[in-house]
Amino acid sequence: MTRSRILSSARSRIGVAVGLVAFLVLVGSGTAQATWTTLSSAQPATASATTASVLLSDISALNTTYNYTGTTSPLVIAPATLQNTGGAPLTYTLTETNTNATLAAKIAVWIWLQVSGSCGTTTVGTAGTLAAIPALPAGATSGTAGQSTVVCIATQLTGTILASSGSTLTANFTLTGKVGANWQGTDPSSITQSVFQAADVTNITCSTSGHGSNTTATVSWSLPAGATGASIYVGSTLVLPDTSTVSFTATKANVGSATSITIKANYASGVQSAGVVQALDSANGSGCG
Amino acid sequence: MLRALRNHHGEPSVRRPLFSPVNLAKAIGALTVAILAGVLLSGGTFAYMNSTVALPSATIKAGSAALTTTGTPLVLTGLYPGQTQSAAFTINNTGIVPLVLNVSGVAAPAADANSLSAALTIRVDVTTAAAGCSILPGTAGWQGTFAATLPTANAPVSLNSTLAAGATATLCLSASLPPSAPSTVQGGTTKSFSVTIGGVQS
Incomplete structure (x- = not known):
């Protein structure tokens, strides 16, 4: 064995020995630690969603045949109940379509919030027509779950009977209640209004x-x-x-x-x-x- | 052309390796003793006065870390878009060490007919009995959907609340529907899901 090989072997042993000793010292001097962990039993649950639905009451009291003298008919007034029949608060809109645009344009419409349990005999607010009904009044634009709101609806034919004699239309009202971007409930209610046919001899x-x-x-x-x-x-x-x-x-x-x-x-x-x-x-x- | 080495007596001698096995062993031993001594002497203090007293016999018993829930199923009803429903449940630290609470598991429900569970966001908060769940913290302890990566025992989400040994905490489990929730989830009910609360010794 040459001197150089002997030296090399000795140095290798020294290196291994020093490393081993250092490892033992460091491991032996470390602090032993234990951390307790635990889990509870599972907490079960279920979730359910409600629905968005509305009810528009019967407004057939607005059915009429206009038969009058002069240039404007008497008012036809009826209450309409907007009811939130679902479980979510809803924002309401009331829309209407009809079957006779010419006559619809001659029939004025008012919608106002009923107070004191009566609609009275005079209109409140700004009029539209059955061609473009007015918006729901303040206080009737939303409803909480189960809430009912009563509005009054009035119609009045403008112009003489002869100008629209024999005309008739069906107006389809639809109450829509919305919550969120995609939930809505709707309910329709229709009325029929006609103008007296003043037939000739x-x-x-x-x-x-x-x-x-x-x-x-x-x-x-x-x-x-x-x-x-x-x-x-x-x-x-x-x-x-x-x-x-x-x-x-x-x-x-x-x-x-x-x-x-x-x-x-x-x-x-x-x-x-x-x-x-x-x-x-x-x-x-x-x-x- | 080597020349034989001779000692001081003029006798030829064989040159020994620099580190013979004997010397190496000695070196290792010395180094070990030195390092051990250094380590032991470098830490702690020593008191030179000491005394002893005999203690009565005792039994040493290991402690424990344990959490229990009320376990009563929570029912979150009446959800609609943009709304959150919450219910409280309690966690009792029945162990002997304080625990930092976490969500260690959420078991998603099986699919329901209206796919309601797919639209829900679930959150877990630590609250107080007095506060209840009527007002939730601005930042949820944990919040997510069933479709997202859920906490597990190996990947818990801390609730950043420490529960003392023997104490009880009130937690809120909440479910909410986003404003964009589809109409099809109306009237739906999820299958049962669950939340597991964990504790790590603080």
Whole structure:
């Protein structure tokens, strides 16, 4: 064994020995530690979600047939209950669609919060129309779970009956209650409103008799259902305001040179039909035209 | 061309290795003694006066760390978008050491018909009996969805609250639905899920 190999072997042993000793010293001098841990038994649970749902009460009290004289109808007023039938607080909106845009635009609508348990006889707030109903009033725009809120709805036809005579529409109201981005409940309620049909007289006949200046025309008609009588106009002059007789004899004496008479049916509400015109031949007396 | 070495008597001699096994053993022994002595002497103090007294016989018994819950199932009802429902439960430290509480496990529920559990956010907070769960801390002790990585015994989430030995803590388990919760979860009920509270000796 050469001297260099002997030296190398000795140094290796020294290195191993020193390392071993140092390890033993350091390990032996360390502090022993123990940390206790524990777990509880599992705490069970379940969770459930509620629903968003609403109820719009029957508002059929707003069903009506407008039948009036003048240029605006009486108010039709009815309460409507907005009820939150779900378990979440909801934000409300009330929307409406209808089947007759022309008539809807002539029907004014008011919605206001009911107080003291009554809607009264006058409107509150700003009017819209059935073509664009007003928004729900303050105090009726939201509801907590189970809460009921009563609003009053009023409608009124504007313009004369004859302007909308015989028109009708169905208005579909929908109450929507929302919570969050995707939860909502809806409930519809519909009404039907019509305008009185002021029908004219029917079955008009005209017969001429006599000669020359004594020529006369006898005009006859039938009253429509519901009519109480007829008004006779010679030209534009009312000569018989309301007669239940269903004929009129035109003579030179009572019509003069007028070339027509108009018969309008009268109804109990005061509404008068548009009228039917019967032409006259005034060249020789008053024969049928 | 080596020349034989001779001692002072002029006799030829064999040169010994620098560290013979004997010397090496001696060196190791000396080093060991030196280091041990150094380590032992470097720490602690020593009292030169001492006395002894005989103690009566005693039994040494190991302590324990233990937590118990009330265990009564919690029912969180009436959830809707943007809303949180909470219920309180108690944890009792029945061991002998104070414990730092953590959430050591959340067992997700099985799928429900309305997929409500998929929309829920769950949180666990330490509160006080007086405060209850009506007002939760601004920062949740632990909060997450069942779809996220849930705490486990090996990866607990600290509740940053220490419960003294023998003491009872009130915790809140909460469930909430985000404002964007889908409509389909309406009326749904989850299957049972659970939370396990752990404690680490403080």
